[in-house]
Amino acid sequence: MQLPPLGLYIHLPWCERKCPYCDFNSHESAEIPEAAYIDALLEDLRVDALQAQGRAVQTLFIGGGTPSLFSASAIRRLMQGIAQTIALAPDLEATMEANPGSAEAEKFAGFRAAGINRLSLGVQSFDDARLKALGRIHDRNQALAAIAAVTEAGFDNFNIDLMHGLPGQDEAGASSDLTTALGFNPPHLSWYQLTIEPNTVFNKRPPTLPIEDALADIQDHGEALLAEHGMQQYEVSAYSKPGQQCRHNLNYWSFGDYLGIGAGAHAKISGEDGVIRRYAKTRGPADYLNSDGNYMANERRLDAAEATAEFMLYALRLNNGFSIESFEARSGQELAVIADKLDSLMERGLLERNANQIRPTALGRRFLDSVIGEFL
Structure with a gap:
């Protein structure tokens, strides 16, 4: 990967x-x-x-x-x-x-x-x-x-x-x-x-x-x-x-990786094994300062459905949307898992596909919460 x-x-x-x-x-x-x-x-x-x-x-x-x-x-x-x-x-x-x-x-x-x-x-x-x-x-x-x-x-x-x-x-x-x-x-x-x-x-x-x-x-x-x-x-x-x-x-919006340091900071990290992890640091500033080097508050792995939903949540905020290659590479899923939903949204004029790129239409941007909600 x-x-x-x-x-x-x-x-x-x-x-x-x-x-x-x-x-x-x-x-x-x-x-x-x-x-x-x-x-x-x-x-x-x-x-x-x-x-x-x-x-x-x-x-x-x-x-x-x-x-x-x-x-x-x-x-x-x-x-x-x-x-x-x-x-x-x-x-x-x-x-x-x-x-x-x-x-x-x-x-x-x-x-x-x-x-x-x-x-x-x-x-x-x-x-x-x-x-x-x-x-x-x-x-x-x-x-x-x-x-x-x-x-x-x-x-x-x-x-x-x-x-x-x-x-x-x-x-x-x-x-x-x-x-x-x-x-x-x-x-x-x-x-x-x-x-x-x-x-x-x-x-x-x-x-x-x-x-x-x-x-x-x-x-x-x-x-x-x-x-x-x-x-x-x-x-x-x-x-x-x-x-x-x-x-x-x-x-962020392209579902890239980022480290997070500091009180309450969040992070998203992909592994070479395909596992995607999210973690957060100790939230309160005083507690963070007194952590004795153990700053982690919580950590979890994303399952397939969560990785798909999070990718779509962020990528559809972009006017240019996302490429099929980026969806499959960064979510770890085949496009087929969301194909039916994509087809439905395109039929309603909310998404459009140009070769390898899928993005919201002007109408889709107006109703973006509803479009994203289809994948959550």
Whole structure:
């Protein structure tokens, strides 16, 4: 079995204030044990490095939490330690999430010098009223200044993260956010609808969101605006200039492999024997730091049905879908196991096949949850 490309996800779980819509493993803290946590991350990676099975890491992603709360010197030590522990591809894509606060923006040049070559800036909106409704701690002016600081720090590859369908937002407001972001000529934009997730403040006290017709208008006008500015949609919520797709996320959606280190980090690893494993690390930051080198929380093997379902769950998010070869190589199953479902969806105009490639149609993308649900 030919192993898929390998990525590395690193979780830094602390934030200054947890947002009411956030269901990630993030924890408010005024003080961060930087040195101890970097030590733990590097020990965690030393344990996991054997899972690479001779592969170099092609992409690296530092998520959170708010990773940019860490100092540039801590990120430099982390990146140096990673390079000493596991092989890295010469063209490594190294992404780090960052907040637009002024304190974080001052560190951007340091992050670039540390080896981070792509920043993902969590702007969410340029409207102060919308930012307040989302519980964000930055304002419009800080967001504008932070984007300028990204380019000044030497980043020619970066992402602006925006949300739409926000409390009190109409189509004009959503389009204004996009227009402002596009004015910076970003290589990549993440643009996605606010959803209310379980175990969040918004789930307990739901805000009033735009009605379905308004959400449809926002989506239609936004997609047209992005296309006018040369931003190509390649995934449900991802748009980029040609050749500027996020390689790390493409690896996720293509059912590639990735190691996961840090509190609550998840991983997916394929073996040369065809077995696909998922595992997760100890979730709580304090428990993770006190793990004495045993960071694993749980591990399981995917059976044939799970491997098929997970492949389809991710691959159908891509506008270009998947090739038959990639399905069979990465799920370990013959296409015949889903042939009847594929035929049914193609008859209904939800999927299309062009030689070796199967992808959602425009109609299929509109009803993607239902399409994916056929395989779960």
